[in-house]
Amino acid sequence: MPLIAPSLLSANFLNLQQDCDMLNNSEADWFHLDVMDGRFVPNISFGPMLVDFFRKATTKVCDVHLMIEEPEKYTEAFKNAGADNLTVHIEACTHLHRNIQQIKSLGMKAGVAINPHTPVNALQDIIADIDLVCMMSVNPGFGGQSFIAHTLQKIKNLRQMVDEKGLSVKIEIDGGVTLDNAKSIVAAGADVLVAGNTVFKSGNPTQTIAALKAIQ
Ligand code: DX5
Ligand code: ZN
Secondary structure, X not given: OOEEEEEHHHOOOOOHHHHHHHHHOOOOOEEEEEEEEOOOOOOEOOOHHHHHHHHHHOOOEEEEEEEOOOHHHOHHHHHHHOOOEEEEEHHHOOOHHHHHHHHHHOOOEEEEEEOXXXXXXXXXXXXXXXXXXXXXXXXOOOOOOOOOOOHHHHHHHHHHHHHHOOOOXXXXXXXXXXXXXXXXXXXXXXXXXXXXXXXXXXOOHHHHHHHHHOOO
């Protein structure tokens, strides 16, 4: 069964308590929290302050996806805000290995996100040091985009790399996950499904989460 990580980017920001309660009472495993700086991606979302509020609203894993430049400047702030997983983009990190060590030294799980154009092979020399790969299946910046079909082959390649090395790195797929494509994404080797619009814009988010969770 995949882990389900609804993206709060698609939640109702005028009533976050209600959406947090819904997730807490659902089969959702993680809160996926998308941080955007308007530089690495062409959109601005929220920062550590809101992560801190989410932390207090749930006991589930807070999975923080940083779509920001110079993430090393904010690692400690996100630790203090209560992040469990902290994911940085390979494309934003000149000293990725150092950034990963920093995240782990603060006691968080470390993730690396890769954009659609970044080959899986770019992970070869960092994969053994991390807990999570966040593979973008859309160009980061916005919820509600369509899944890029080529990602399926990338998932298979990454699954093979992780298994060949005997690692337990989780493969998380982020962007355009729907009830229609989730099965093939899991079949390709994904462990974690991020879902924003599919969950929050559905008539019954709790049921949608359960349907995603039941996929095998
Ligand atoms: C995109 C974010 C995603 C996004 C997913 O930049 O990283 O987490 O919110 O939203 P959906 O599932 O609607 O594509
Ligand atoms: Zn994300």
